[in-house]
Amino acid sequence: MSPPAYFVTCKKNVLLAPDVYEIVLTKPEGFSYKAGQFVLFDVPLVDNPADLQPRAYSIASAPEEKDLLFVIKLKPGGRASRWVAEVLAEGSIVGMGRALGLFTLTPESGGHYVFVGTGSGVAPLRSHLVSCLDHRTTDARMDLVFGVRNREDLFWTDQFNELARKHSNFRFHPTLSAPRSDWTGLKGRVQAILPDLIKDPAQTKIFLCGSPAMLADTKKLCIETLQMPKANVHGEGYI
Numbered sequence: 001m002s003p004p005a006y007f008v009t010c011k012k013n014v015l016l017a018p019d020v021y022e023i024v025l026t027k028p029e030g031f032s033y034k035a036g037q038f039v040l041f042d043v044p045l046v047d048n049p050a051d052l053q054p055r056a057y058s059i060a061s062a063p064e065e066k067d068l069l070f071v072i073k074l075k076p077g078g079r080a081s082r083w084v085a086e087v088l089a090e091g092s093i094v095g096m097g098r099a100l101g102l103f104t105l106t107p108e109s110g111g112h113y114v115f116v117g118t119g120s121g122v123a124p125l126r127s128h129l130v131s132c133l134d135h136r137t138t139d140a141r142m143d144l145v146f147g148v149r150n151r152e153d154l155f156w157t158d159q160f161n162e163l164a165r166k167h168s169n170f171r172f173h174p175t176l177s178a179p180r181s182d183w184t185g186l187k188g189r190v191q192a193i194l195p196d197l198i199k200d201p202a203q204t205k206i207f208l209c210g211s212p213a214m215l216a217d218t219k220k221l222c223i224e225t226l227q228m229p230k231a232n233v234h235g236e237g238y239i
Protein backbone atom coordinates (compact mmCIF):
# COMPACT_ATOMS: atom_id res chain seq x y z
CA MET A 1 0.00 0.00 0.00
CA SER A 2 1.25 3.51 -0.79
CA PRO A 3 1.73 5.84 2.21
CA PRO A 4 -1.41 7.72 3.28
CA ALA A 5 -1.84 11.31 2.15
CA TYR A 6 -2.61 12.47 5.69
CA PHE A 7 -2.16 11.44 9.31
CA VAL A 8 -5.01 12.69 11.48
CA THR A 9 -5.71 12.58 15.22
CA CYS A 10 -8.83 11.01 16.69
CA LYS A 11 -10.59 13.54 18.94
CA LYS A 12 -13.62 11.41 19.83
CA ASN A 13 -14.96 7.89 19.40
CA VAL A 14 -18.32 7.25 21.08
CA LEU A 15 -21.20 4.81 20.73
CA LEU A 16 -24.08 6.73 19.13
CA ALA A 17 -26.64 3.94 18.70
CA PRO A 18 -26.41 0.13 18.96
CA ASP A 19 -23.34 -0.89 16.88
CA VAL A 20 -22.91 2.64 15.49
CA TYR A 21 -19.90 4.75 16.48
CA GLU A 22 -19.43 8.48 15.95
CA ILE A 23 -15.84 9.45 15.23
CA VAL A 24 -14.36 12.95 15.14
CA LEU A 25 -10.92 13.48 13.55
CA THR A 26 -8.84 16.62 13.18
CA LYS A 27 -9.04 18.17 9.72
CA PRO A 28 -5.48 18.20 8.39
CA GLU A 29 -3.87 21.27 6.87
CA GLY A 30 -4.50 21.39 3.10
CA PHE A 31 -7.33 18.82 3.14
CA SER A 32 -10.32 19.91 1.06
CA TYR A 33 -13.48 18.08 0.03
CA LYS A 34 -17.00 18.52 -1.25
CA ALA A 35 -20.09 17.51 0.71
CA GLY A 36 -20.95 13.89 -0.12
CA GLN A 37 -17.37 12.66 -0.63
CA PHE A 38 -15.61 9.83 1.21
CA VAL A 39 -12.07 8.94 2.27
CA LEU A 40 -10.12 5.71 2.63
CA PHE A 41 -8.67 4.98 6.06
CA ASP A 42 -5.66 2.70 6.47
CA VAL A 43 -7.22 0.21 8.85
CA PRO A 44 -4.91 -1.98 10.94
CA LEU A 45 -5.68 -5.56 11.85
CA VAL A 46 -6.37 -5.57 15.59
CA ASP A 47 -4.08 -8.56 16.16
CA ASN A 48 -1.30 -7.27 13.85
CA PRO A 49 -1.28 -3.44 13.57
CA ALA A 50 1.40 -3.46 10.85
CA ASP A 51 -1.09 -5.18 8.50
CA LEU A 52 -3.07 -2.32 6.92
CA GLN A 53 -5.99 -2.37 4.47
CA PRO A 54 -8.13 0.48 3.12
CA ARG A 55 -11.79 0.96 4.07
CA ALA A 56 -14.07 3.69 2.69
CA TYR A 57 -16.03 6.08 4.95
CA SER A 58 -18.25 9.01 3.98
CA ILE A 59 -17.44 12.35 5.55
CA ALA A 60 -20.49 13.39 7.59
CA SER A 61 -19.32 16.90 8.44
CA ALA A 62 -19.89 19.77 6.04
CA PRO A 63 -16.74 21.24 4.47
CA GLU A 64 -17.46 24.45 6.38
CA GLU A 65 -17.27 22.68 9.76
CA LYS A 66 -14.06 22.57 11.80
CA ASP A 67 -13.48 18.83 12.27
CA LEU A 68 -14.07 15.68 10.23
CA LEU A 69 -17.07 13.64 11.39
CA PHE A 70 -17.83 10.00 10.56
CA VAL A 71 -20.27 7.28 11.61
CA ILE A 72 -19.28 3.65 11.40
CA LYS A 73 -21.77 0.81 11.72
CA LEU A 74 -20.12 -2.35 13.01
CA LYS A 75 -20.14 -5.53 10.93
CA PRO A 76 -19.56 -8.62 13.10
CA GLY A 77 -15.90 -9.67 12.89
CA GLY A 78 -15.06 -7.00 10.29
CA ARG A 79 -11.55 -5.51 10.25
CA ALA A 80 -12.59 -1.85 10.62
CA SER A 81 -15.42 -2.78 12.95
CA ARG A 82 -13.04 -4.43 15.43
CA TRP A 83 -10.57 -1.55 15.10
CA VAL A 84 -13.28 1.05 15.87
CA ALA A 85 -14.76 -0.89 18.79
CA GLU A 86 -11.51 -2.15 20.35
CA VAL A 87 -8.61 0.15 19.41
CA LEU A 88 -9.51 3.59 18.06
CA ALA A 89 -9.55 6.13 20.89
CA GLU A 90 -8.96 9.81 21.60
CA GLY A 91 -5.35 10.54 20.62
CA SER A 92 -5.02 7.64 18.11
CA ILE A 93 -3.32 8.57 14.83
CA VAL A 94 -5.12 7.46 11.65
CA GLY A 95 -3.75 7.28 8.08
CA MET A 96 -6.23 8.75 5.60
CA GLY A 97 -6.31 9.39 1.84
CA ARG A 98 -7.60 12.43 -0.04
CA ALA A 99 -11.32 12.92 -0.59
CA LEU A 100 -12.92 10.84 -3.36
CA GLY A 101 -16.32 10.34 -4.97
CA LEU A 102 -18.98 11.99 -7.10
CA PHE A 103 -21.94 11.89 -4.69
CA THR A 104 -21.91 15.69 -4.71
CA LEU A 105 -24.40 18.39 -5.67
CA THR A 106 -24.75 22.08 -6.42
CA PRO A 107 -28.16 23.17 -5.14
CA GLU A 108 -30.27 24.95 -7.75
CA SER A 109 -32.57 27.71 -6.64
CA GLY A 110 -36.17 26.53 -6.58
CA GLY A 111 -35.22 22.85 -6.97
CA HIS A 112 -36.36 19.94 -4.82
CA TYR A 113 -33.79 17.58 -3.29
CA VAL A 114 -34.82 14.37 -1.59
CA PHE A 115 -32.17 12.63 0.54
CA VAL A 116 -32.73 9.02 1.56
CA GLY A 117 -30.34 7.31 3.98
CA THR A 118 -30.54 4.04 5.85
CA GLY A 119 -28.40 3.51 8.97
CA SER A 120 -24.89 4.93 8.61
CA GLY A 121 -25.89 5.92 5.04
CA VAL A 122 -27.20 9.16 6.52
CA ALA A 123 -23.56 10.33 6.90
CA PRO A 124 -22.96 12.06 3.53
CA LEU A 125 -26.54 13.38 3.61
CA ARG A 126 -25.80 15.22 6.86
CA SER A 127 -22.81 16.82 5.12
CA HIS A 128 -25.01 17.99 2.22
CA LEU A 129 -27.77 19.31 4.46
CA VAL A 130 -25.56 21.24 6.88
CA SER A 131 -23.57 22.70 3.99
CA CYS A 132 -26.59 23.65 1.85
CA LEU A 133 -28.86 24.91 4.65
CA ASP A 134 -26.53 26.46 7.22
CA HIS A 135 -23.75 27.75 4.96
CA ARG A 136 -24.98 28.22 1.39
CA THR A 137 -28.49 29.18 2.59
CA THR A 138 -30.19 27.66 -0.43
CA ASP A 139 -33.91 28.20 -1.00
CA ALA A 140 -34.26 24.78 -2.67
CA ARG A 141 -36.73 22.47 -0.94
CA MET A 142 -35.00 19.60 0.88
CA ASP A 143 -36.40 16.46 2.49
CA LEU A 144 -34.46 13.86 4.48
CA VAL A 145 -35.86 10.35 4.87
CA PHE A 146 -33.81 8.52 7.51
CA GLY A 147 -34.62 4.82 7.80
CA VAL A 148 -33.54 2.45 10.57
CA ARG A 149 -35.10 -0.61 12.22
CA ASN A 150 -36.11 0.78 15.60
CA ARG A 151 -36.21 3.98 17.63
CA GLU A 152 -32.90 3.30 19.41
CA ASP A 153 -31.15 2.96 16.02
CA LEU A 154 -31.92 6.60 15.17
CA PHE A 155 -29.20 9.17 15.81
CA TRP A 156 -28.59 12.89 15.13
CA THR A 157 -32.37 13.43 15.31
CA ASP A 158 -31.85 16.55 17.49
CA GLN A 159 -29.56 18.00 14.80
CA PHE A 160 -32.01 17.25 11.98
CA ASN A 161 -34.98 18.57 13.97
CA GLU A 162 -33.00 21.73 14.71
CA LEU A 163 -32.21 22.18 10.99
CA ALA A 164 -35.94 21.80 10.23
CA ARG A 165 -36.78 24.36 12.93
CA LYS A 166 -34.31 26.88 11.49
CA HIS A 167 -35.02 26.29 7.78
CA SER A 168 -38.61 26.21 6.56
CA ASN A 169 -37.47 24.67 3.24
CA PHE A 170 -36.23 21.50 5.04
CA ARG A 171 -38.32 18.62 6.40
CA PHE A 172 -37.08 15.59 8.34
CA HIS A 173 -38.83 12.19 8.07
CA PRO A 174 -37.46 9.47 10.38
CA THR A 175 -39.02 6.12 9.53
CA LEU A 176 -38.77 2.76 11.33
CA SER A 177 -38.97 -0.59 9.55
CA ALA A 178 -39.58 -2.65 12.73
CA PRO A 179 -41.08 -0.24 15.29
CA ARG A 180 -42.54 -1.23 18.64
CA SER A 181 -46.18 -0.39 19.30
CA ASP A 182 -45.40 2.94 21.05
CA TRP A 183 -43.92 4.52 17.87
CA THR A 184 -46.38 6.97 16.34
CA GLY A 185 -44.18 8.22 13.48
CA LEU A 186 -43.63 6.86 9.96
CA LYS A 187 -43.38 3.09 9.62
CA GLY A 188 -42.06 0.84 6.89
CA ARG A 189 -39.28 0.96 4.36
CA VAL A 190 -37.90 4.29 3.20
CA GLN A 191 -39.40 3.80 -0.27
CA ALA A 192 -42.96 3.91 1.11
CA ILE A 193 -42.90 7.67 1.72
CA LEU A 194 -41.44 8.67 -1.65
CA PRO A 195 -44.60 8.71 -3.81
CA ASP A 196 -46.07 11.28 -1.37
CA LEU A 197 -42.91 13.40 -1.26
CA ILE A 198 -42.11 13.53 -4.97
CA LYS A 199 -44.81 15.68 -6.56
CA ASP A 200 -42.87 16.84 -9.61
CA PRO A 201 -40.58 13.95 -10.68
CA ALA A 202 -38.90 15.88 -13.51
CA GLN A 203 -37.81 18.67 -11.16
CA THR A 204 -36.76 16.47 -8.22
CA LYS A 205 -33.26 15.15 -7.59
CA ILE A 206 -32.83 12.22 -5.23
CA PHE A 207 -29.70 11.16 -3.33
CA LEU A 208 -29.71 7.63 -1.91
CA CYS A 209 -27.15 6.19 0.48
CA GLY A 210 -27.04 2.85 2.28
CA SER A 211 -27.13 -0.81 1.36
CA PRO A 212 -26.91 -1.82 -2.32
CA ALA A 213 -30.29 -3.59 -1.94
CA MET A 214 -32.03 -0.38 -0.76
CA LEU A 215 -30.39 1.54 -3.60
CA ALA A 216 -31.52 -0.96 -6.23
CA ASP A 217 -35.15 -1.03 -4.98
CA THR A 218 -35.40 2.73 -4.59
CA LYS A 219 -33.81 3.51 -7.97
CA LYS A 220 -36.30 1.14 -9.61
CA LEU A 221 -39.21 2.85 -7.87
CA CYS A 222 -37.98 6.34 -8.80
CA ILE A 223 -37.23 5.60 -12.44
CA GLU A 224 -39.86 3.00 -13.39
CA THR A 225 -42.83 3.91 -11.18
CA LEU A 226 -42.38 7.61 -10.44
CA GLN A 227 -40.88 8.30 -13.90
CA MET A 228 -37.96 10.38 -12.63
CA PRO A 229 -35.24 11.04 -15.22
CA LYS A 230 -32.30 8.65 -14.62
CA ALA A 231 -29.93 11.61 -14.40
CA ASN A 232 -31.82 12.88 -11.33
CA VAL A 233 -31.25 9.68 -9.34
CA HIS A 234 -27.92 9.50 -7.48
CA GLY A 235 -26.71 6.69 -5.26
CA GLU A 236 -23.81 5.76 -2.98
CA GLY A 237 -23.85 2.06 -2.05
CA TYR A 238 -22.07 0.85 1.08
CA ILE A 239 -20.59 -2.44 -0.11
Ligand SMILES: Cc1cc2nc3c(=O)[nH]c(=O)nc-3n(C[C@H](O)[C@H](O)[C@H](O)COP(=O)(O)OP(=O)(O)OC[C@H]3O[C@@H](n4cnc5c(N)ncnc54)[C@H](O)[C@@H]3O)c2cc1C
Pocket residue numbers: 038055056057058059070071072073074075076077078079080081082120121123236237238239
Ligand atom coordinates in the same frame (compact mmCIF):
# COMPACT_ATOMS: atom_id res chain seq x y z
C1 LIG B 1 -17.98 4.83 -0.79
C2 LIG B 1 -18.25 4.08 0.51
C3 LIG B 1 -18.51 4.81 1.66
C4 LIG B 1 -18.76 4.13 2.86
N1 LIG B 1 -19.05 4.87 3.97
C5 LIG B 1 -19.39 4.23 5.11
C6 LIG B 1 -19.77 5.00 6.28
O1 LIG B 1 -19.77 6.24 6.30
N2 LIG B 1 -20.10 4.29 7.40
C7 LIG B 1 -20.11 2.91 7.43
O2 LIG B 1 -20.45 2.34 8.48
N3 LIG B 1 -19.75 2.19 6.34
C8 LIG B 1 -19.37 2.80 5.21
N4 LIG B 1 -18.98 2.07 4.11
C9 LIG B 1 -18.77 0.60 4.29
C10 LIG B 1 -17.32 0.40 4.82
O3 LIG B 1 -16.38 0.77 3.81
C11 LIG B 1 -17.01 -1.05 5.22
O4 LIG B 1 -17.36 -1.92 4.16
C12 LIG B 1 -17.73 -1.50 6.50
O5 LIG B 1 -17.45 -0.61 7.57
C13 LIG B 1 -17.26 -2.92 6.91
O6 LIG B 1 -15.87 -2.89 7.06
P1 LIG B 1 -15.14 -3.90 8.03
O7 LIG B 1 -13.66 -3.76 7.76
O8 LIG B 1 -15.60 -3.77 9.43
O9 LIG B 1 -15.62 -5.33 7.54
P2 LIG B 1 -14.85 -6.33 6.50
O10 LIG B 1 -13.58 -6.82 7.12
O11 LIG B 1 -14.74 -5.67 5.20
O12 LIG B 1 -15.89 -7.49 6.49
C14 LIG B 1 -17.28 -7.24 6.17
C15 LIG B 1 -18.10 -8.43 6.67
O13 LIG B 1 -17.72 -9.59 5.95
C16 LIG B 1 -17.28 -10.59 6.85
N5 LIG B 1 -16.11 -11.22 6.26
C17 LIG B 1 -14.94 -10.67 5.96
N6 LIG B 1 -14.12 -11.56 5.41
C18 LIG B 1 -14.80 -12.74 5.36
C19 LIG B 1 -14.52 -14.01 4.89
N7 LIG B 1 -13.33 -14.32 4.35
N8 LIG B 1 -15.48 -14.96 4.98
C20 LIG B 1 -16.69 -14.68 5.52
N9 LIG B 1 -17.02 -13.46 5.98
C21 LIG B 1 -16.09 -12.50 5.90
C22 LIG B 1 -16.91 -9.87 8.15
O14 LIG B 1 -17.03 -10.71 9.28
C23 LIG B 1 -17.90 -8.73 8.15
O15 LIG B 1 -19.12 -9.09 8.73
C24 LIG B 1 -18.74 2.71 2.90
C25 LIG B 1 -18.47 1.99 1.73
C26 LIG B 1 -18.24 2.65 0.56
C27 LIG B 1 -17.96 1.85 -0.69
